[in-house]
Amino acid sequence: MPGPRISIILAGLLTWLLFAPTPSHAIWIAGTSFEHEALAEDVYSNAATVATADPAVPVPLPNSETPLVITNSTAASDAAGDLGFSAAWFNTRNLNGVTEGDRLGVRQETFLTQPYPDGDRGYTISDGEGLIVLTFDPVDVSGYADVTVSVTAFLFTTDYEPEDSLVIEAQTDAGTVALIDTTTTGIEGSIAEGTFVPLTAALPEAATSVQVVVAYESNLLIELLMVDDIRIEAGTRVLPEPATSAALAWLAWPTRRRRRR
Ligand SMILES: [Ca+2]
Ligand SMILES: [Ca+2]
Ligand SMILES: [Ca+2]
């Protein structure tokens, strides 16, 4: 049995090894790459996305019978270990939004000349003729430090007007951070077009929950957005796992026992 001083040194060393920041080996918390949803060679229509809709009221975009996956329930996503998501449309332009068959939801776009950043499918949003908001399930990040949110985005190469915008943000209980926000700058010049661009933001250290939101305002089929490889990761686990606690307790045990004498 090691002496008390050795025990303390060993415990300290083990603690440092376990809790030292490991930026090159991020700890996976949650995410999705849309690889477990069904694929359909079809387009999506929703008769409620019309020019007369109240701009302040979101129009939910449920799955179609095709089946095109626009929204995935938490339960269905949990089965695959993925993050769930849901989509809604807002009438921001007094146009008929996704009434005519648009590319939307989990898709495998065959026009791509480069691979998806992960797997062989992603989430496409195009020709919304209004604002489409894709919201991912909330994630508990308490017990982690140096938490980051990453989303990889692809915008088809075209001329975006100032009214078009892309906002991807991480909404936390300690504030919202943007991975990208083109609402004041416009899309042109704010992000490379025609390629997958990884976007990352660090969460406030006080955040204990986070929700990733993608909001895309556009009006043409060619103004096509894809997102993929959604990741919520940590640099450090703050709370020790039970096995770790047991190991530390064992190393400290001789010290405690001697003190009690
Ligand atoms: Ca993917
Ligand atoms: Ca449309
Ligand atoms: Ca452009």
Ligand SMILES: [Ca+2]
């Ligand atoms: Ca446009």
